[in-house]
Amino acid sequence: MGGRSDLQPDTSFKLELELSDTLYSGSVRYLQHGADSPLIRWHCHKEYELHLIVSTSGKVFIGDYIGNFSPMQLVLTGPHLPHNWISAIDPEVEVPPIRDRIMQFSGDFIQQCRTVIPEISQLDRLLKQASVGILFDQSLALEVEPLFRQAAETSGFSRLVIFFTIMEKLSHTSKYRFLSSTSFDPLLDEHAIDRVNIAVNYIMRHYQIGLNLEDVAEELGMKPAYFSKFFKRSTGIGFIEFVNNLRINRACEQLVETNDSITDICFQVGFNNIANFNRRFYCLKEMTPSDYRRQAALRYYQPVSS
CATH class of the missing domain: 2.60.120 (Jelly Rolls)
Structure with a gap:
């Protein structure tokens, strides 16, 4: 849902x-x-x-x-x-x-x-x-x-x-x-599910700006170290990986839908370092941002018959 x-x-x-x-x-x-x-x-x-x-x-x-x-x-x-x-x-x-x-x-x-x-x-x-x-x-x-x-x-x-x-x-x-890289049996406690839901909604509202683990932990009234373990145990994915995946996913949309430069997109989606953005992008998509944009353009290109 x-x-x-x-x-x-x-x-x-x-x-x-x-x-x-x-x-x-x-x-x-x-x-x-x-x-x-x-x-x-x-x-x-x-x-x-x-x-x-x-x-x-x-x-x-x-x-x-x-x-x-x-x-x-x-x-x-x-x-x-x-x-x-x-x-x-x-x-x-x-x-x-x-x-x-x-x-x-x-x-x-x-x-x-x-x-x-x-x-x-x-x-x-x-x-x-x-x-x-x-x-x-x-x-x-x-x-x-x-x-x-x-x-x-x-x-x-x-x-x-x-x-x-x-x-x-x-x-x-x-x-x-x-879809998921692994199956797992996360926390089923109702209160835990409520707290994860609050965290996910907070992340969705702020991931494109300077969001960090401490911000979300404070939102839930948790110590950062405890929240980090809680989030990973409950969702099967670490907080940093979760946020980076969101940002790369949004970057892919921007690469396809806009003509913005890769550097501009890097900062628009929440990264503050182009080298880190390129590294994370390649790790997740197994290609560079420019290659991704090029391949996306080829999928939409329809040659005209002579």
């Missing part, structure tokens, strides 16, 4: 309410929400979730992965894998009523199916890979979007049939990529 970058988490809201519909006892739950839902925050849980983003764009966090999202992004997350989508929305633009369509199911449900339906083992590889998050090709997202709409309007056996139709398509596609 995810929200606006200026959204402040409601620390009184219990995470389990986000994913538990006491009025529905079926095997597969369907959820949907807009970009301003109070349910939105950095979180993790024991269920699998298949997310279909249908509107808005912004930043997505899956485990230690940081990237961009836009409509028709289809992602499968496994148990205990932290995830969050943060929409970048112009305050003057009307927010769409639905941002995220979600199908949620448990590992226990799949295991129970496996004992009586041997064919369910076809999903084993897919579900194992979901531990690091799977991003599917947009063509598949477009293909299954009508099925998500149908799931929203049905329940019981009809929804179950739709769910397995979607999962069968996912299990056969070769157009996907993994």
